[in-house]
Amino acid sequence: MKHFLVGLIVYLGLVIMPTQALATSWAYPFVVWDNSLYIVTDQEVTDVGERIGQVTRYSDMEQYGGNFSNVYEKGTNYYAIKGIPTYQSIAVKEKSGRFVKADWEKEYTYGSAFPVGLVSMVAVLIVIGMILIYFTRRSSLRQ
Template structure:
């Protein structure tokens, strides 16, 4: 009986750890900013004519991906502007110093979401909770059986 329980729990643990996990790299291929849920790759191309301020960096890290208007290169407060004659869904301007702006091109959707953006329950989290509950109940039953025998 004991051997079957240990084998079952080991099988469950192997299954759990073989599930895909989200892994985020901390090595960046290029400098970027996130705006409106999309990554914009920042270039060296200077922008002469900006229109209006459309946002700013709300989170900076050169090590971790963060939710919001995140950047791996520009500090919090760095401003984004629309570019005269360019749709912001294609490119935006990033202010790198007073009166100096560079172009950032839209690349892809930014997949990191904030804590409040998560609308579902993680399968692995749910599975781990169930596994812990199973182990707890099994341990309780085991102790109960031992006490009856003594």
């Protein structure tokens, strides 16, 4: 019976628990600001407004929440573009001092979803607990 329980636990752990990718492949250069993903273009911006934020985390391998970028280093500044609402486009100041346009693509929801791994772990623990209770009651009824 112990072998069955151990096998069941291992099986549930392998099947239910989600696996995490070790690296991410990006389709395009982007920045995240105010929970929105902006695709960086090659278009230069000359009519720059006020500074609205900066990159707080950079990675070309993993995805993060916050003002994240897969191309610009931490500290790279974001600016409003005069005459264009920030929900449409923003400007990114490159190291060279040049400002490039980044166009709004979609809402950035990474990190805001309910953690699937936690839900899976709780489900496995509930199943294990139910099995243990069943076999404990079953053996006590036989005595």
